[in-house]
Amino acid sequence: MTKGTFGKTRRRSVYEMIFERLLKLGIINAEGRILYSYMKFEASGFMPLHVDWIDDDKISIAHNGIQNGDVMADPDMIVRIVPEMKMAEALTFQNDYLGIFQEVYPEPGKFYPKLKTELNSFLNSWLKRVIEDQGHVLTVTEPLYGEEVEEEEPDEEEPGEGKAEAAEPRQATLDGIEAFKGFGT
Numbered sequence: 453m454t455k456g457t458f459g460k461t462r463r464r465s466v467y468e469m470i471f472e473r474l475l476k477l478g479i480i481n482a483e484g485r486i487l488y489s490y491m492k493f494e495a496s497g498f499m500p501l502h503v504d505w506i507d508d509d510k511i512s513i514a515h516n517g518i519q520n521g522d523v524m525a526d527p528d529m530i531v532r533i534v535p536e537m538k539m540a541e542a543l544t545f546q547n548d549y550l551g552i553f554q555e556v557y558p559e560p561g562k563f564y565p566k567l568k569t570e571l572n573s574f575l576n577s578w579l580k581r582v583i584e585d586q587g588h589v590l591t592v593t594e595p596l597y598g599e600e601v602e603e604e605e606p607d608e609e610e611p612g613e614g615k616a617e618a619a620e621p622r623q624a625t626l627d628g629i630e631a632f633k634g635f636g637t
Contacts, residue, residue, distance in 0.1 A: 466572045467539035473579035474533070474540055478590055479503055479511065484535025486511055489596045493588035499526070501588050505596060509533050510543070513575075517549070524548040529575055542571035 464472075474480045481487060486505050493501040499515040506512055514528035530544040545554045556568045582588045 465539070466576050467534075467537075467541050469576050470531070470540040470542075470572065470579065471533070471538050473576070473583060474531075476583055477579070477588075479513075480533055480540075484533050484538065484540075486533065486596065488593040490592070490594040491590060492592035493582070494591045495582075495586045495588040498586045498588070500591075501582055506530065509535075513579075519549070527578075529571070529578075531575065541568070542575040545571050545574070 471480070471484065475482060477493065479487065479491060486508070488503075489505040491503040493503070499517065502512075502514045502516060504512040504514075510530055510532050512528055512530050515526045516528070517524045517526045525546045525548045528544075528546045529542050531540055532543050533540045541556075543556050546552065554567055554571065556571060557563045
């Protein structure tokens with residue numbers, strides 16, 4: 453619960469809880485700034501958790517396995533941080549073992565409301581398990597603006613390739629910020 457308008461308490465949104473869990477893990481600071489270009493968290497008996505900086509407001513969070521010598525996402529999610537609102541949201545979900553790639557915002561101004569709710573609920577639960585149940589601890593970091601860090605070009609994907617069928621996207625406004633309203637409570 454947090455203080456809302458007029459001093460009344462209100463339940464935190466899933467987006468606020470995700471932000472707080474990223475803060476608790478040390479992935480972001482209190483202002484929502486991403487701290488490192490790469491982070492690795494480990495816990496005995498569990499797959500390592502990898503966090504990669506994508507750009508000023510996006511990170512990738514992943515568990516990875518190896519199959520036939522290939523790195524496999526299990527899962528990998530791209531998360532957007534919205535510092536001015538102290539919120540974060542899931543943008544994509546990928547699981548290579550199941551052949552799944554899902555994207556909340558398929559094109560500018562459009563989003564899938566049900567998928568947005570499902571992915572943010574999953575991300576919130578996943579981060580909670582990583583922190584509370586599995587006890588992942590930060591073991592490796594790379595500086596955000598270090599000289600050794602080289603940016604890689606993202607792989608291009610054919611339109612529609614690997615995406616699950618879904619309902620028609622709805623209109624989003626303010627580059628997705630407006631889409632926070634009404635979700636995740």
